[in-house]
Amino acid sequence: xxxxxxxxxxxxxxxxxxxFILAGLGGLISLSAGDLNISLEGFMLIGxxxxxxxxYLFESYVIGICFAILxxxxxxxxxxxxxxxxxxxxxxxxxxLNLLASEATVFFSRLFxxxxxxxxxxxxxxxxxxxxxxxxxxxxxxxxFNDHSAFVYVSWIMIIVFWFxxxxxxxxxxxxxxxxxxxxxxxxxxxxxxxxxxxNVICSVMCGLAGAHLSLGYLKLFVEDMTAGxxxxxxxxxxxxxxxPLTMSFTSLLFGLAEGISLRIxxxxxxxxFTLMLPYLTTILALVFRxxxxxxxVSLLTSIAAVETEVKGEKL
Amino acid sequence: MKxxxxxxxxxxxxxxxxxATMIFGAVIMVVIGKNPLQAxxxxxxxxxxxxxxxxxxxxxxxxxxxxxxxxxxxxNAGIYNLGGKGQIELGAIAAAVIGYKLVGLxxxxxxxxxxxxxxxxxxxxxxxxxxxRVKWKVDEVISTIMLNSVFFMFTSYLANYPFRDxxxxxxxxxxxxxxxxxxxxxxxxxxRSGIILGFVAAAVIYWxxxxxNQGYRWKMIGLNPRFAQYGGVNVAKxxxxxxxxxxxxSGLTGAVLxxxxxxxxxxxxxxxxxxxxxxxxxLAKNNPVxxxxxxxxxxxxxxxxxxxxxxxxxxxxxxGVLLAALILFITGREFVSIIFRKRKHIVLVDEKVKx
Numbered sequence: 130x131x132x133x134x135x136x137x138x139x140x141x142x143x144x145x146x147x148x149f150i151l152a153g154l155g156g157l158i159s160l161s162a163g164d165l166n167i168s169l170e171g172f173m174l175i176g177x178x179x180x181x182x183x184x185y186l187f188e189s190y191v192i193g194i195c196f197a198i199l200x201x202x203x204x205x206x207x208x209x210x211x212x213x214x215x216x217x218x219x220x221x222x223x224x225x226l227n228l229l230a231s232e233a234t235v236f237f238s239r240l241f242x243x244x245x246x247x248x249x250x251x252x253x254x255x256x257x258x259x260x261x262x263x264x265x266x267x268x269x270x271x272x273x274f275n276d277h278s279a280f281v282y283v284s285w286i287m288i289i290v291f292w293f294x295x296x297x298x299x300x301x302x303x304x305x306x307x308x309x310x311x312x313x314x315x316x317x318x319x320x321x322x323x324x325x326x327x328x329n330v331i332c333s334v335m336c337g338l339a340g341a342h343l344s345l346g347y348l349k350l351f352v353e354d355m356t357a358g359x360x361x362x363x364x365x366x367x368x369x370x371x372x373x374p375l376t377m378s379f380t381s382l383l384f385g386l387a388e389g390i391s392l393r394i395x396x397x398x399x400x401x402x403f404t405l406m407l408p409y410l411t412t413i414l415a416l417v418f419r420x421x422x423x424x425x426x427v428s429l430l431t432s433i434a435a436v437e438t439e440v441k442g443e444k445l
Numbered sequence: 446m447k448x449x450x451x452x453x454x455x456x457x458x459x460x461x462x463x464x465a466t467m468i469f470g471a472v473i474m475v476v477i478g479k480n481p482l483q484a485x486x487x488x489x490x491x492x493x494x495x496x497x498x499x500x501x502x503x504x505x506x507x508x509x510x511x512x513x514x515x516x517x518x519x520x521n522a523g524i525y526n527l528g529g530k531g532q533i534e535l536g537a538i539a540a541a542v543i544g545y546k547l548v549g550l551x552x553x554x555x556x557x558x559x560x561x562x563x564x565x566x567x568x569x570x571x572x573x574x575x576x577x578r579v580k581w582k583v584d585e586v587i588s589t590i591m592l593n594s595v596f597f598m599f600t601s602y603l604a605n606y607p608f609r610d611x612x613x614x615x616x617x618x619x620x621x622x623x624x625x626x627x628x629x630x631x632x633x634x635x636x637r638s639g640i641i642l643g644f645v646a647a648a649v650i651y652w653x654x655x656x657x658n659q660g661y662r663w664k665m666i667g668l669n670p671r672f673a674q675y676g677g678v679n680v681a682k683x684x685x686x687x688x689x690x691x692x693x694x695s696g697l698t699g700a701v702l703x704x705x706x707x708x709x710x711x712x713x714x715x716x717x718x719x720x721x722x723x724x725x726x727x728l729a730k731n732n733p734v735x736x737x738x739x740x741x742x743x744x745x746x747x748x749x750x751x752x753x754x755x756x757x758x759x760x761x762x763x764x765g766v767l768l769a770a771l772i773l774f775i776t777g778r779e780f781v782s783i784i785f786r787k788r789k790h791i792v793l794v795d796e797k798v799k800x
Contacts, residue, residue, distance in 0.1 A: 167586075167590065207773070211773065211776055215776065217776035218776070220525070220527075220586055221727065221772065221776060222773070222776065224527070224720065224723060224724075224772070225724075225769055225770075225772035225773050225776075226769075227720075228720060228724070228765075228768075228769040228772075229766065229769035229770060229773070231765075232762060232765030232766045232768075232769050233766050233769070235762045235765065236760055236762040236763055236765065236766050239760040239762055240477060240760060245762075358594055361590065361591070361594060364587075364590075365591065368587060400602050400605065400606055402598040402599065402601050402602035402605070403598070403602065405598050406594070406595050406598040406599070409591040409592070409594045409595045409598075410591075410595060412587075412591050413577075413583075413588050413591050413592065413595075416577075416583045416584065416587065416588060417577055417581060417583055420577075420581040420582055420583045421581050423582075424581055424582070
């Protein structure tokens with residue numbers, strides 16, 4: 130265990146956490162607005178595919194990112210149409226959209242590129258890495274924070290942006306109100322469905338960015354089902370971290386680290402399945418912990434209420 | 446009488462949704478410049494053309510029926526088991542390990558042992574989220590989805606390390622013994638006997654749903670848990686029972702996949718069956734008879750895809766897109782029926798006002 134190894138694992142963890150943070154921020158908004166979008170996975174996959182398509186057609190990563198955002202917004206339109214307009218069950222629509230994304234991207238890659246499995250081409254331009262000259266002289270920070278793909282830094286800025294959006298603008302309040310007390314929000318004259326649509330669009334865009342990062346960030350290729358459960362890890366981070374972008378991002382970071390560690394120890398021949406399990410297990414434990422705490426509170430409240438009525442009864 | 450009427454009703458609406466999906470598919474084919482008529486003819490002739498094609502269809506349907514029943518039993522009782530995929534994998538690895546570790550047993554002992562091991566593992570896999578739900582109200586939708594990944598990792602570890610077949614690619618267990626293979630129903634057209642298990646399971650669930658006390662309680666809970674509780678039903682206990690039966694069926698699915706068709710375990714052997722089962726059950730509205738019908742239609746789409754590609758040049762992956770779009774059509778269909786019902790109601794009210 131030398132210092133280089135630790136730095137390497139930490140750096141990989143930072144990189145691995147980026148899609149979780151980006152998609153998680155989107156999922157967080159949609160959760161606080163009341164529709165838990167379980168198809169983050171599908172949205173990311175759509176984003177990843179169309180980023181590659183755009184970059185391939187126009188040889189520009191900017192257009193690739195635009196393609197990803199547009200495609201996921203269109204996909205979000207389907208989600209919104211069914212959940213908000215047609216009032217269908219969020220989970221059913223989520224499952225269907227996950228399946229649709231995994232099948233549709235395969236179908237499109239057959240149609241546009243005439244390949245199955247994976248597609249890469251020299252025409253595809255990836256998102257560049259960013260190099261900070263100032264960091265070069267700092268020994269440890271240089272290895273940790275320098276030369277990541279641009280989206281890694283974008284995701285860190287986004288955390289702050291989302292924190293401001295949620296806690297320092299009225300919209301953050303509207304989102305939470307739309308999720309927790311839609312009737313109360315309606316009485317203040319704000320249309321709940323409008324807020325839900327906005328949340329839906331934000332979620333789609335963030336998932337599009339996460340997908341673009343996956344396909345254009347380091348690899349510059351599209352692989353069938355390349356999200357490989359990352360959407361569900363982002364979902365775990367959202368459920369674990371709640372509606373606070375800071376705790377959500379910290380959780381994402383830990384999950385990214387778990388993935389980074391698994392990658393490294395897999396290369397050393399140690400089974401990595403148990404570290405890969407960690408995000409899911411921690412989510413379940415967090416759910417149980419929260420539920421137990423809530424139950425205790427409820428039973429405490431009922432017992433207090435019981436005592437109070439007893440006291441009142443004696444007085445009478 | 447009422448039961449059969451309801452079955453017929455749900456079957457006709459399913460046919461409607463499938464026709465809508467096929468029209469949607471035809472539009473896509475026209476857009477990409479292929480002939481839909483030719484493609485659909487090829488699909489049906491490939492999937493239903495001769496006896497061995499039909500046998501192939503049965504083989505694909507057997508796991509689908511079981512996995513759909515697994516979702517149906519739980520959701521009928523108002524508890525959602527989306528963990529079918531993980532539970533199938535748990536069951537499959539149990540069956541595969543018992544199947545290859547024990548040798549020299551007669552077939553009538555070995556196969557029941559494999560199935561028993563599989564259903565026990567499946568039941569454990571479903572009992573965990575079920576217990577968390579009824580004891581602490583932990584949302585089972587999320588916990589079962591998360592457990593899918595946990596069980597996948599766990600079985601992947603088992604298939605890669607302790608029980609790995611070193612002569613084959615990674616993540617595979619050795620083939621099961623001859624005595625752990627389900628016998629063929631008809632050898633020369635490759636019809637496996639697993640389909641019988643699917644039919645029997647569907648019949649048993651149909652009987653439980655419609656002719657037993659337990660089925661009635663489940664239905665009550667599914668429709669309105671509070672009312673059921675008020676009426677003296679132990680909701681927690683009955684939902685737990687539903688979850689365990691659901692896990693049993695997933696385990697059985699795993700056993701059928703290993704002993705009935707693949708004869709070994711590999712990573713993500715459950716493949717599409719877990720989620721497809723959910724879709725089939727949703728389409729069939731948890732009705733076991735409709736589940737059998739929908740499973741066959743699903744399998745026609747999946748098996749016919751290759752024919753569509755070879756004859757009409759339509760990428761076979763289009764069927765996947767269509768089947769995923771199907772579930773969206775169902776939610777749409779329900780919305781349409783709600784609107785019509787409302788309209789009717791309004792018309793009635795108007796007439797009353799006029800009188």
